[in-house]
Amino acid sequence: MSENEQTTVVVIGAGVAGLALGNFLLRRGIDCVIVEKHSREHLAQRQRAGALDSRGVRLFREWGLEEVVVGPTTDSTDREGMPLLIEGEKRSWKPAQYDDEGGQSVFCPQQVLVRNLTETFLRDGGDLRFEAGDVSLEDLDGEHPRVRYRDADGAARVIDCAFVAGCDGYHGVSRASIPADVLTCHSHDFGYAWLAVLAEVPADPLAVMAVHSRGFAAQITRGPNASRFYLQCPLTDTLDQWPDERVWRELGARFGAPVAATGRITDRQLVPLRCVVYSPMRYGGLHLLGDAAHLVSPMSAKGMSLALNDADVFARAVIQQVEKNDPSLLDSYSETCLRHVWNTQVYAVEMTDAMHDAGDSSRTGEFRRQLALARLARMIE
Structure with a gap:
């Protein structure tokens, strides 16, 4: 060489x-x-x-x-769309409306x-x-x-x-x-973070999101026996404030029902959204x-x-x-x-604004919450 x-x-x-x-x-x-x-x-x-x-x-x-x-x-032609829970009420969000080319996406x-x-x-x-x-x-x-x-x-x-x-x-x-x-x-900070939790829990359906007055939440598949859960939280939160019991309890509150299956949490991070x-x-x-x-x-x-x-x-x-x-x-x-x-x-x-502002109004106020709900109305049926 x-x-x-x-x-x-x-x-x-x-x-x-x-x-x-x-x-x-x-x-x-x-x-x-x-x-x-x-x-x-x-x-x-x-x-x-x-x-x-x-x-x-x-x-x-x-x-x-x-x-x-x-x-x-x-x-993108799937008529069912992605499950979206608004204050526990199940709706359907169609990603196709925001897919720049249409066609098939993959998890x-x-x-x-x-x-x-x-x-x-x-x-x-x-x-x-x-x-x-x-x-x-x-x-x-x-x-x-x-x-x-x-x-x-x-x-x-x-x-x-x-x-x-x-x-x-x-x-x-x-x-x-x-x-x-x-x-x-050029940067933009949204003013809140996600608690991102990886757990040994299968996702069925593959993805579900929740808009709630306590904040945004989601469960997304990461493989046949793993899911990533997300919880909106203040930028000032620390991981010590989120023990396992609180994670599952808060997910249940925002999804409107206890999480169907819980499992070992293998990773957790606080991710400021920007x-x-x-x-x-x-x-x-x-x-x-x-x-x-x-x-x-x-x-x-x-x-x-x-x-x-x-x-x-x-x-x-x-x-x-x-x-x-x-x-x-x-x-x-x-x-x-x-x-x-x-x-x-x-x-x-x-x-990001629509999914987060439509739930917790404490940060941006009720006017912005109503605007966000109107944006969501364009995405769901």
Whole structure:
């Protein structure tokens, strides 16, 4: 092995964005290397969002990767819709009314999608390097960006490339490598948090949401024997204030009936709800993808699909540059992605406000609660 390796694209991070991008490039014969700081076992077990909208499903199909999407499906023409409880009264919300393309969406836990993308990438000859430490990016504004890291054995590695894809999340090294005066951060804080609880409880139906005067609540499938429960709570709450007994009691109150099945709680987090967009999404040879560039309210269930859109746009831009020596798609990468990101943020903010303001009026008042109820009336039958 030479002192400096050579490749076309170095992908930082093996989450959904990085692995999807790696698979897209591999299918068109574009050399790439994915470096990931965690172990393969860690990624396979890390619980994250589980919803992939019809746009995301379509992108995988277009790239010949429909095999990686495994999970229960919902069709936008489904007449029943998703159960929505308003003060305990069962209604029906139709996601199709807010699906940008219609078609089939999938409940696919992120760890399942990551596992499938990893297996496919390695099976097809992809170069994926786990446990990469001390990653640093150099010469991003030059002709030949460089990525340095230490491999699992502690050996120093250097890769020269044409492009770096920063897919290492909100707290990763990629965005931090861009000079602060280059980036503009736009953010919106909703003023409340979710208590997110992972429990060994099957979800039937696959998803149910509740609007209640005590706050929003939801149960979403995370696999055949696991569910993620959400409870709206103040930003000042701590995990110590939410023992198991209180979690199940509060869920029962907001759902209007005791939870049908309870089980061992394996994880709990407090998640402040916010939306964030960084602009531009490109600095020299570095392109930001997924959470490295933007966060969307989890209420929208659009995080994975936004990451996939970034991967699709970037992959097509690199292919056009390599195959046709045409940089036009690369030059417009940030603008193209941000247009889609902002359209998604519109949906995310409207959905988040409606679901939370329609219940607890103590924060925004009764006028905003009535407005939110009117918004919900457009989504339900």
